[in-house]
Amino acid sequence: MQKNHFIAKGLNENPISEIIKVLKYKAIWNNKKLIQINRYYPSSQICSVCNYQNRNIKDLTIRKWECPKCHTYHDRDFNASVNIMFEGLKIYMRSI
Numbered sequence: 001m002q003k004n005h006f007i008a009k010g011l012n013e014n015p016i017s018e019i020i021k022v023l024k025y026k027a028i029w030n031n032k033k034l035i036q037i038n039r040y041y042p043s044s045q046i047c048s049v050c051n052y053q054n055r056n057i058k059d060l061t062i063r064k065w066e067c068p069k070c071h072t073y074h075d076r077d078f079n080a081s082v083n084i085m086f087e088g089l090k091i092y093m094r095s096i
């Protein structure tokens, strides 16, 4: 595909929107619902245990952190994934 400049350019312009298009298509195809959360939701800054927002970890090089409120030790990506799941569930529950 990279040899065809027109296709390669189209896919590289906004890869996230291309992924979302495919996910929407797959969700419809499989009779599922795709929930999108706000792109600015601070999923990696919020403690998934106590909901404290730690604004001191905006630096992406910080991969693990301890919540100053409940002292839970977080892996940045795993914590973010838990928060994204719960945010998606909240949006879904409001929609039904």
Ligand SMILES: [Zn+2]
Residues within 6 Å of the ligand: 047, 048, 049, 050, 051, 052, 067, 068, 069, 070, 071, 072
């Ligand atoms: Zn906490």
